[in-house]
Amino acid sequence: MSPEANNLAVLNHASFEASRAYNLEHYDISSALQTTLEIPELLAIFSQKIANTVPHTGYLYQNSEFSMALAQGIVTRHSCSYALKIDGMDLGEIKLMRASRFKPQDLKTLEQLLCCLIYPLRNASLYQRALNQAYTDALTQAWNRSAFNETLHREAKLAERNAVALSLIFLDIDHFKTINDQHGHDCGDQALKSVAKWIRQRIRGGDMLFRYGGEEFVMLLVDTAIQGAQSLAEEIRQDIASRTLAYDMETLKLTASLGVATWLRPEALQHFVNRADNAMYIAKKRGRNQVIAAND
Numbered sequence: 001m002s003p004e005a006n007n008l009a010v011l012n013h014a015s016f017e018a019s020r021a022y023n024l025e026h027y028d029i030s031s032a033l034q035t036t037l038e039i040p041e042l043l044a045i046f047s048q049k050i051a052n053t054v055p056h057t058g059y060l061y062q063n064s065e066f067s068m069a070l071a072q073g074i075v076t077r078h079s080c081s082y083a084l085k086i087d088g089m090d091l092g093e094i095k096l097m098r099a100s101r102f103k104p105q106d107l108k109t110l111e112q113l114l115c116c117l118i119y120p121l122r123n124a125s126l127y128q129r130a131l132n133q134a135y136t137d138a139l140t141q142a143w144n145r146s147a148f149n150e151t152l153h154r155e156a157k158l159a160e161r162n163a164v165a166l167s168l169i170f171l172d173i174d175h176f177k178t179i180n181d182q183h184g185h186d187c188g189d190q191a192l193k194s195v196a197k198w199i200r201q202r203i204r205g206g207d208m209l210f211r212y213g214g215e216e217f218v219m220l221l222v223d224t225a226i227q228g229a230q231s232l233a234e235e236i237r238q239d240i241a242s243r244t245l246a247y248d249m250e251t252l253k254l255t256a257s258l259g260v261a262t263w264l265r266p267e268a269l270q271h272f273v274n275r276a277d278n279a280m281y282i283a284k285k286r287g288r289n290q291v292i293a294a295n296d
Contacts, residue, residue, distance in 0.1 A: 029049040033046060043070060043094070058072050061093070075097055076097045076098055078097065079102075084114070084118060091122060137211040139192055142196050148210040160265060165262055166224075176191070191254060194243070203221075218276070237256055258290070261276035280292070
């Protein structure tokens with residue numbers, strides 16, 4: 001690992017103001033960076049636009065606020081890293097890589113160019129925050145049904161393009177109405193938040209959790225076939241059944257019924273969703289607290 005890889009420079013509002021005139025005069029990247037509010041696209045455009053001025057083989061970008069970790073290109077021996085900030089707002093960290101060491105003049109030029117990225121990245125981050133608020137279930141902090149519908153269509157296109165499997169796990173908390181009736185809705189809310197937390201502890205970083213409605217959750221598993229989905233669903237079922245929920249000096253045992261399906265291309269996405277959802281209802285009809293895989 002090169003020495004410069006361990007040095008994290010902070011690029012902020014002050015450094016932007018100091019070099020803004022230089023950037024606008026010599027580099028036509030600002031207009032290109034105004035064409036998108038999607039952070040991955042923004043970084044790809046930036047990397048492409050500066051490739052001739054500061055050659056690099058790839059980049060890494062991390063943003064803890066959005067749980068975002070992007071990697072593009074080839075990881076090499078030498079790198080330089082920058083934490084991007086503006087007006088107290090963290091915009092993440094970007095690392096550029098290449099086979100040869102970055103010279104002092106390269107770093108100076110790169111820092112001036114990175115200043116062009118600050119405001120577009122700030123705007124993209126604010127947009128991402130707004131999306132997160134619109135697509136997040138306030139109670140459980142899982143994504144909501146609108147987010148599920150949009151994400152499923154996007155991930156289906158990617159799965160088809162990359163020839164990987166796509167699976168769903170539907171989960172319904174057993175006897176949830178009884179919990180509300182006997183212990184109150186506050187207890188029901190606590191059960192929902194706890195189940196969402198337990199699920200998040202089991203799924204992988206690339207898997208996504210959504211509150212589908214009421215006491216029903218759905219997990220979208222990328223690059224996971226039916227066997228892997230069934231195995232994960234069974235782990236989640238066992239984990240929930242082994243837990244004890246404490247509420248108002250009482251303890252409750254929860255169980256869940258789960259249905260699993262893998263996308264059978266060129267199957268319609270709604271049919272795919274229905275198969276997983278129906279499998280979950282079969283699990284409930286057969287006695288609850290079990291996992292059922294959907295038939296083709």
